[in-house]
Amino acid sequence: MAPLTPHWKQPSHPDIQDVVINEQEFTSKSLSKVSLPPFGLYAKMDFPPCTLADKPTYATVQIDQDKHLNLNSDLLYINHSCEPSLIFDTANLNILAGPNGLKAGEELTFFYPSSEWSMDQPFDCLCGKPTCRGRIAGAKDMSKEQLEGLWINGHIHKLLELKAAEDAKLSGNGNHFVKADRRATEDPTAQALRDALKHAEKVVEAAQLALHSYIESAGSGYNGASASRRGPTSRELSGEMGGDTVLA
């Protein structure tokens, strides 16, 4: 985001945010002064300093289908990235660490189309990430694939669903109408945490499988007596027999 003349007292978030202005290049960025676990609360979008706005500007964040928020603070210096470090959870007015957590010194970024439907000032993203989406103009101009894998606010899911319904109607393709996305009606924070849980469950499952096959292969090298003793133990560990198996 281009530097702007702040009308608030700076720094507005001295304990958590370091704003770096490059006067030669007319650019700015923000670095974190804190470390947080995944989905930890970084900052609140509070009233004040936030005020409501009825249309998007370079200084607003969209919080509902037709509601925007003037941040009126240094939080405005948080740049876009296609692989962001932060989540702007606009339904709960929370700014959260992303799924990988946040480290002190890391650049503070969020994925603008996660809250913005149609941006006042589109731009070509130069984040340089392998998953860079290129032109960033808001979620309205992005495909489902381009938004995949990123945390997206509920109002954007709703607007995407309305647009899909409209597109289906226009193409006379009513029979292939896209089924209502469950995410559109669910609290996005709950959804993000559910995704994190699903991921954690997969890690546990993979570790169990690895342990199981390790014990199996280690067992095959031993004599019959120890292998038969090891057998039930490994099945028990992998959960096949429940936790209450009594070994003879």
Ligand SMILES: [Zn+2]
């Ligand atoms: Zn990018």
